[in-house]
Amino acid sequence: MILSEETKKQLEDIYQSFLHDEKIIRMKKISMHRGSNCFIHSFKVAKLAIKRAIRHKRGDLFTILLGSILHDYYLYDWRVDKSKRRHHMGSHPYTAAKNAEKDFGIHEPVKKVIESHMWPVNVRNFPKSKEARIISNADKSIYLKEIVCSRRFKAKRQDKYYKQIALLFD
Ligand SMILES: [Fe+2]
Ligand SMILES: [Fe+2]
Numbered sequence: 001m002i003l004s005e006e007t008k009k010q011l012e013d014i015y016q017s018f019l020h021d022e023k024i025i026r027m028k029k030i031s032m033h034r035g036s037n038c039f040i041h042s043f044k045v046a047k048l049a050i051k052r053a054i055r056h057k058r059g060d061l062f063t064i065l066l067g068s069i070l071h072d073y074y075l076y077d078w079r080v081d082k083s084k085r086r087h088h089m090g091s092h093p094y095t096a097a098k099n100a101e102k103d104f105g106i107h108e109p110v111k112k113v114i115e116s117h118m119w120p121v122n123v124r125n126f127p128k129s130k131e132a133r134i135i136s137n138a139d140k141s142i143y144l145k146e147i148v149c150s151r152r153f154k155a156k157r158q159d160k161y162y163k164q165i166a167l168l169f170d
């Protein structure tokens with residue numbers, strides 16, 4: 001898929017507006033695997049999902065961009081709030097979708113991709129659309145990359161991550 005300069009600019013503008021949005025920046029406080037956090041993770045998923053969608057000429061890029069940035073917008077740290085720990089894996093997609101709807105007024109297709117990103121953990125919620133499958137797969141790829149890193153050099157790695165997510169198209 002060859003993107004027009006106009007579409008590219010529109011996507012980059014949306015990406016940048018989320019990257020600097022105070023509500024989204026709250027995700028930096030939620031730690032994730034080995035130096036990553038929810039904010040870094042979500043933008044990494046967005047970049048990979050968009051790259052794959054363009055390469056394979058699949059899916060609506062705007063739905064993919066919003067869905068991936070917001071797929072883990074659940075806004076609590078289960079490592080701190082122990083009451084959330086038990087059901088986190090299965091329930092966080094629904095919490096994220098609800099928060100995203102409340103804060104950003106997302107439409108149904110975006111809500112659906114967020115809710116189904118944890119398949120097959122949520123075995124009944126298969127990602128039915130192309131967009132949902134691209135996000136669910138990109139999420140798993142990024143997750144795997146994050147967890148195979150060593151525990152050392154966390155701070156250094158975090159700096160590198162922030163540089164990597166600074167632009168959607170670099
Ligand atoms: Fe998730
Ligand atoms: Fe995720």
